[in-house]
Amino acid sequence: MQKEYTVPPFFIEVYSVVAAIPYGKVLTYGGIARLIGRPQNSRMVGQAMWSAPEGLKLPCHRVVNSSGRAAPHWPQQRGLLEGEGIVFKPNGCVDMKKYLWDPEKE
DNA sequence: AAATTGACGGTTA
């Protein structure tokens, strides 16, 4: 078998967490990094998303940065979140106070 | 093996 998918183990951890985000909730890159045990690796989380195979159905659009804002290189993310019932504030930020997923609380 | 890049976080101004 050829390894077409040389998916780094680190990314898999990220995918697992991202895939666990419930509908109508959002999580920050740093939040994911913290859940996988790498609080300093927030950047890798984003890199994992970009490299994420679409077949995994990762709700990457539910992942926002610490500012509560959507990804800077992503044009449609905002529309996707609104489609899930998430409301953006006029300044373009998500109401993290309400939509930020709390894995330990669930 | 080395150097560069990167969908970021946090702090300071």
Place this chain on the structure above:
DNA sequence: GTAACCGCCAATT
């Protein structure tokens, strides 16, 4: 609230 700089770690080339 916004803007700019630094730091951190791993993947990619």
